[in-house]
Amino acid sequence: MDELITQLYPLPSSERQLKGLYLSHNLRQYSHVSKKPFVYANFIVSLDGRIAVPHEDGNGQAVPTSIANERDWRLFQELATQSDLLISSGRYLRDWAAGRAQEILRVDDPRFSDLKGWRLDHNLPPQPDIAIISSSLEFPIPEVLTKSRRKVIVFTTNNPDLERVKEIEATAGKVFVAGDSSVSGEKMVQQMHELGYHTIYSAAGPKILHLLLKGGVLDRLYLTQTNRLLGGQPFSSIVEGDLFDAPIGVNLHTLYFDSHGLDGLGQLFMSYNLANQPIPKSEMNPQ
Structure with a gap:
């Protein structure tokens, strides 16, 4: 991790x-300036634009091991560290129950001990709360998510199964209706704001990015582009x-070249501000 990037x-x-x-992007300050939540998302992609390939067991898709790497993972953790609330999905919880997923923010990993300290220094709990988007409400809630008083907030659509709502609320947290046939990004983020969340990180997939963009609530997109071509079907993009x-227009915010990533093939770390979301002038040149 000591090698410099450009x-x-x-x-x-x-x-x-x-x-x-x-961490130097100082994401937590934005909501204090704009008086609304700062919402950001992150993806890693192959050079041909793929974010996922089928699991070896044939169940669902996952980030390709051929592009996943420790240097990008470090930056993923730095983004998660700055959040009050992590957005995920029912699929994530089902994958976790099946042993195909892990805790999003790894503050107990010795490699990221400094990030645990960062949260403590900023008077934040060890883990951010988690928001689950699900129309069906068909997912388990692992006990690890609710220990230490961590909240799980669920956003769903009109006419949910009331018995299932009672089960979820008795176990984890609160269920909110935030749309008719699909969850509205605008309604969801407004509810998050009313609940007191300021910095919101979407670690979810391309469908949730779509609803955030459609709702006009995404402020920044982080993207790692790796120098490998994968090919294959099905094709899954961001x-x-x-x-x-x-x-939807975006403005380039930062661009870094990591010549040491992927065994020397290299990768680009990019961030984009949504064109309709003003960013304080003092943060246009992060150092």
Whole structure:
């Protein structure tokens, strides 16, 4: 992790430490400036745009092991560390129950002991709360999620199974209706705001990114592009859903080249601000 990366944008170009790179973006300040939650998402993609390939056991899809790497994982953890609330899905909990998923923020991993300290220094609990988006409400809630008074908040659609709602609320937290046939990103984030969450990180998949974009509530997209081509079917990209009514514009915020990633093949670490979301001028050139 000691090898330097190159900042390509904003100019002037400079060499930067990987460790602490995304912590330096200081995401927690944004909601205090804008008086609304700051919502951000993150993906790692192959050069041909793939974020997932089928599991070896044929059940669902997962991040390709050929592009997953420790240097990107470090930055993923730095993004999760800064959040009050993590957005995930019922699929994530089902995968966890099946042994195909893990805790999103790994503060108990010795490699990330500094991130645990970072949260303590900022008067944050060891783990952020977790928000689950699910229309069916068909998912287990692992006990590990609810220990230490951690909250699980569920967002679903109209006319949910009331018995299932009672079961979830007796076990974990609160269920909120935030849409008719699908969850509305706008209604969901407004409810998160009313619950007191300021910094919200989507660690979920392309369908949830779609609803955040459609609702106009995503503020920043982080993207790692790896220098490997995968091919194959099915094709899964960062956004999946209906065609947007109008293309969604983004502005490049930061661009870094990691020449040491993927055994020297390299990768780009990029971040984009949504064009309709103002960012304080003081943060346009993170150091």
